[in-house]
Amino acid sequence: MPVSDRLKFTAQTVDGQSFSGESLAGKKVVLWFWAPWCPKCRAEAPRVAAAARAATGKVTFVGVAAQDALPAMQKFITDYKVSGFTHLADLDAAIWTRFGVTQQPAYAFISPDGKVDVVKQQLSESALTDRVTALTAA
Template identity: 45%
Template sequence: MRARTLLLASLAAALLTLTGCGSSGGAASDGDAGASPSEASSPASPPAASSGGGAEGAKVPEALNFTATTVDGKPFDAKTLAGKPTVLWFWAPWCPTCKGQATETAKVATDNASKVNVVGVAGLDKNAAMRDFVSDTGTGAFPHLSDEKGEVWKRFEVTQQSHYVILDKTGKTVYEGVLPGGNGLAEKVAGLTG
C-alpha cells in the first residue's frame, strides 16, 4: 500500500512539472558562462556531426538527427534544418503563456525566414487541439511538430511548455528557457545571424 502511495505521489509531481506554464527565465550561454546544467548535458549541445546533409549540404549535428510528424500529418526530417540557426518553440495548446508568445514567434519566423529555422514543437495534448492552436494563433507560416508522445521534448530535456531551445548553425544549444510574450527572441536570433 505504501509503495502505491509513493508511486502516485511521484507521478503527481512529474505531472505538475510537465504541465506548469513556464514562468521562470532561461539560461543564456556566452561560451560556457551562464550555461545551465542541462545545456552542458543536453543532447542538443554537442556539435558532433553525423553523416548526411542538411541545407546546402551542411553536416547534420546529432541534435537534428530525428524525424517527426507535423500537426497537419506531414513527415518532418530535422536533418533539413542543418546549416542554419534553429529556434525550437515547445508549446501546449491550452497554455496561455504559449498563446502570448505566438505573435512574436511568428514575426521572428517571417522576418528571418531565409536565415533561421523556426519550428514549433507541440505537446501535452491531442493533435486536433494542436491544429486548432496553430489556426487560432496565426502561426501556420512555419512547421509545428505533433509530439503527443513527448519524444522531441525528451530529446531536448524540456520539462515545461512555453520553452525555447535555440541552436546555432552547428547544432549547439546557445539558449534555452522561457521568453514571456516572446520578448527577446528577435534579439537572440539577430545575435546568431549577424
Template identity: 45%
Template structure:
C-alpha cells in the same frame, strides 16, 4: 487502449505539477544566452534517423541534435535534417497554455523576419493533435512548421520539462539558449545575434 490514453494524461499532469503554465517567470538555464548549457550531452546522444543521410538540404553536416524523425500537426513527415546549417529556434508549446498563446505573435514575426536565415519550428505537446491544429489556426502561426509531439519524444530529447520554452540552436546544432521568454520578448535579438 486505456493505457495509451492514460500515459499522455499522466505525462501532462507531471509536467504541469513541475512547471505550471501560469507562472510568470522562467529561467535561462544557461545563465548566459551565448553559452551552451552544461547538460547538452544527453540530448546530443539519441539514435540517428533511419535513412542514413549525413547532410541537410543546405549540404551542411547534420548535428546529432537534429538526427530524429517527426511529423507535423498536419500529419506530414518533416525532414528535420533540412534545419542543419542554420540557427534553429525550437518553440515548445501546449495548446491550452496562455503563456504559449502570448508568445505566438512574436514567434511568428521572428519566423517571417528571419526566413532563409534561421529556422523556427514549433514543437507541440501535452495534448492531442486536434487541439494542436486548432492552436496553430487560432494563433495564426501556420507560416512555419509545427511538429506534433504527442508522445513527448522531442521534448525528452531536448530535456524540456515545461511548455512555453524556447531551445535555440546555433548553425552547428549546439544549444545556445534554453528558457522562457514571456511574450516572446528577446527572441528576435537572440536570433539576430546568431545570424549576423
C-alpha cells in the same frame, strides 16, 4: 557536415507530413516548444509569428507541440495565426525530451555549427528578437 545527435529524429508535422530533424543540420534554427492549452504560449504566439516572419530566409522556425491531441494543436495554429512555419506534433514528447524541455514555453536556438542553446522560459518580444538577431549574425 556532422549532424548534432539532437537533430537525429523523425516526426510528423501537425498537418501529417513526415519531418526529419536532420534537415535542419547546418541551418540557423529556432525550435519553439508549446502546448495548445498553455496561456503563456497563447500570449507569446503573436511574438513568435512576427519573429519568424521577420527572419524569413535567414532563420528556420519550427514549432514543437506536445501535451495535447492533434486537433487541439491544429486549432491553436489557426486561432493564434502561427501557420507561417512548420509545427511538429510531438505526441509522445520525444523531441521535448531530446532537448531537455520539461515545461512550456521553451526554445532551442541552434547555430549552423550544431551548438544548441535551450531556454526554458517565456521570452519577451525584445529578448526573442535579440536572440534571433544573434543567431542571424552567427
